Structures are given as C-alpha cells and as structure tokens.
Amino acid sequence: MxxxxxxxxxxxxxxxxxxxxxxxxxxxxxxxxxxxxxxxxxxxxxxxxxxxxxxxxxxxxxxxxxxxxxxxxxxxxxxxMKHRSWRRQLAGGHRGRQAVAIKETEATQTIRGLEVSRIPGLFQTQEYARAIFDANAEFRGIPSTTEAAVEARTRRQDALYEPGKSFRFLVCEAALYYRSCPADAMAEQLDRLYNVVGLRSVELGILPFGAELRRTVPHAFWIYDKRLVIVETISEELWLTAEDDILLYERAWDWLSESAEYGPPARRLIGRARASLDLA
CATH class of the missing domain: 1.10.260.40 (lambda repressor-like DNA-binding domains)
Incomplete structure (x- = not known):
C-alpha cells in the first residue's frame, strides 16, 4: 500500500x-x-x-x-486519485485537506518545494494563513473552516523542529511582494521568513528578479522524499508517483536552485521587501 x-x-x-x-x-x-x-x-x-x-x-x-x-x-x-478535484476535497472546507498535509509531512524526511506567488504553508504566520484560507473559501464558495485550518497548519509546522527532517524551499522574489493580507500582517510574515533562514532544518532560497535561469519557473510544486510530487492548479491537485514524473520535477528543482540566493543574500532580499511596506 x-x-x-x-x-x-x-x-x-x-x-x-x-x-x-x-x-x-x-x-x-x-x-x-x-x-x-x-x-x-x-x-x-x-x-x-x-x-x-x-x-x-x-x-x-x-x-x-x-x-x-x-x-x-x-x-x-x-x-x-491522481487528479484530486478541489471541489471534492474542499467540499466541507479546508480542515480535512490540512489533516492530509500533516500526515504527508509526518511520513516524509525531506520536502523540497517551489512557491511562485505565496509564502510556503510551513513558514506562514497565522494571520497570513488566515487571509489565504479566507480568500480561497470566498473564491470557491465553500464553507469557512478557517480557524480549524489555521490551527492545523500551525500544528504542521512542528515538523520544522523534528530531528532528521529537512525542508528545502525555493521562493520567487515576487512572493515577497504579493500581498494577500494587510501590510502589518505581511510585515510579520516577512519577519518570520527572515528568521526561518536560520533554522537548522531549513534551506531557503530566494529566486531574485532578474536572475538568469536554466529553466523558467513553471508552477508551484512540492516533492516528498522520492515518492510523491504534489502540484496545485486552480481546479485540482495532481499527485504524481511515477518515477519519471518525480525525476523530472527533481531536475526542475535542481536547475532553479542554481539561480537562488541563500543565507545572508536571501535575508537581504527579504529585508528589502519588508522595507518596501507602507506601514504608516
């Protein structure tokens, strides 16, 4: 099984x-x-x-x-199902899908991911996550289970401190500027991301504007060890387990990671986005 x-x-x-x-x-x-x-x-x-x-x-x-x-x-x-309809998965709100995410994280030693326009869920603050869930519930016309979903997402983040686990993420610089929440909540989120760079279990790379890429950025995806890739579209999730598919996404991640900024340079990019916020 x-x-x-x-x-x-x-x-x-x-x-x-x-x-x-x-x-x-x-x-x-x-x-x-x-x-x-x-x-x-x-x-x-x-x-x-x-x-x-x-x-x-x-x-x-x-x-x-x-x-x-x-x-x-x-x-x-x-x-x-390989193609998992959001309409079915979220029929009762976000709560159930977050429980699935917790189980997948528990079963995985190394997670690699690419996020194009938002902060990865594992690094989200509660206010940022709440804004994401609220907007998605309105967009899809589904029941609001935001508070339960935020609690589950926060609980999932406990994995960041578990010995032996590794989290390697690429985030496009644009995601540091796209705002799904008020400026003060975004500032808190960027502060959180700045500190994530220093976590022992995390390797966070920022793909800066103007970076030369061997391959253009496709779409967000997450790789769970070498057994599963999850890709999100507007209408569904793709759960890919075929070896050829996994190898292809691993290559995409590797090529993009060559152009990412890590450590202090990544923190400078996050700090620059934080400084651009109008908090007056």
Missing amino acids: STDFQSSREALGARLRELRTEASVEGKDLAAKLGWQASKVSRLQNGKQTPTATDIAAWAQGVGRPDAEAELQGLRAGLE
Missing part, C-alpha cells in the same frame, strides 16, 4: 474520530447505533480500513453531523 494512500486514509480516520469525539459519542455506542461491530469503528478511525461511501454517510448521520458528509466523501474520493 502506497504511503500517500495510507497517510490520506489515516487523515480521513482522524477526522472521523474527531467528529465522533465532538459529538460526545462513544465508539461502542456508535457501532451499536449503526449495527456495526465495535471493531469496525476502531479500524475506520485508525486508518486500518477504507470506508465505503455508505459507511461515510452512516457515520455522518450517526454522530449528528450530516453537514460533514460532503467533506468526508471528498477525502474518501481523493484516496487513490
């Missing part, structure tokens, strides 16, 4: 458990109500069994949260 599949199934199970706990329903009581063996409830919420669409519908009804079914069905539908 692929690690990304299992991580996604565990994230779905964790959400099932969370809904049951929030409803103050014991596992054995839920099983009795649904006519299941108690072991089935345990297997589902521990990511040991893949729920059917019928199981999901029954669980949502059983814990008194029929409104959560769309979110759960979206998480289930994404388990084995």
Whole structure:
C-alpha cells in the first residue's frame, strides 16, 4: 500500500474520530447505533480500513453531523486519485485537506518545494494563513473552516523542529511582494521568513528578479522524499508517483536552485521587501 494512500486514509480516520469525539459519542455506542461491530469503528478511525461511501454517510448521520458528509466523501474520493478535484476535497472546507498535509509531512524526511506567488504553508504566520484560507473559501464558495485550518497548519509546522527532517524551499522574489493580507500582517510574515533562514532544518532560497535561469519557473510544486510530487492548479491537485514524473520535477528543482540566493543574500532580499511596506 502506497504511503500517500495510507497517510490520506489515516487523515480521513482522524477526522472521523474527531467528529465522533465532538459529538460526545462513544465508539461502542456508535457501532451499536449503526449495527456495526465495535471493531469496525476502531479500524475506520485508525486508518486500518477504507470506508465505503455508505459507511461515510452512516457515520455522518450517526454522530449528528450530516453537514460533514460532503467533506468526508471528498477525502474518501481523493484516496487513490491522481487528479484530486478541489471541489471534492474542499467540499466541507479546508480542515480535512490540512489533516492530509500533516500526515504527508509526518511520513516524509525531506520536502523540497517551489512557491511562485505565496509564502510556503510551513513558514506562514497565522494571520497570513488566515487571509489565504479566507480568500480561497470566498473564491470557491465553500464553507469557512478557517480557524480549524489555521490551527492545523500551525500544528504542521512542528515538523520544522523534528530531528532528521529537512525542508528545502525555493521562493520567487515576487512572493515577497504579493500581498494577500494587510501590510502589518505581511510585515510579520516577512519577519518570520527572515528568521526561518536560520533554522537548522531549513534551506531557503530566494529566486531574485532578474536572475538568469536554466529553466523558467513553471508552477508551484512540492516533492516528498522520492515518492510523491504534489502540484496545485486552480481546479485540482495532481499527485504524481511515477518515477519519471518525480525525476523530472527533481531536475526542475535542481536547475532553479542554481539561480537562488541563500543565507545572508536571501535575508537581504527579504529585508528589502519588508522595507518596501507602507506601514504608516
């Protein structure tokens, strides 16, 4: 069983458990109500069994949260899909997808990423993340679960301090200037990014304006070890696991990294963007 599949199934199970706990329903009581063996409830919420669409519908009804079914069905539908529709994944808001991100991060030793127009989620402040989630919820017309999503994104950042993990990111300089939030929140975000440069587990490169590139910047993507590449588009995520695809994205990352500024030069670029903010 692929690690990304299992991580996604565990994230779905964790959400099932969370809904049951929030409803103050014991596992054995839920099983009795649904006519299941108690072991089935345990297997589902521990990511040991893949729920059917019928199981999901029954669980949502059983814990008194029929409104959560769309979110759960979206998480289930994404388990084995290469093309993961945002419409399905975010049907119940951002919360579920952030749980998947936590599981993927936990299962990964080295994450490499490229961000073109925003700060990577692993480095975002709460205010910056809140603005991103709010805007995306409005854009997609989905339920607002911003506070839960921000909490999950913040919890995911604990991985930055775990021994043995490595985070290597490239960020286009434009992302330091594009503002998805008020100037004061952006200033706080840039201060955070400035300090990230000094973290032992992080290698952060800034691709400056005017840099000579062996390959032009394509789109944002994240590489999880050598097993998975996730690419975001407006309508869907691509989960790529084929060896040829992974090698191609690794080459793109390597070529772009040749033109990035690291260490003190990267901090100077971040500082310059910070100084450009009108905080009057």
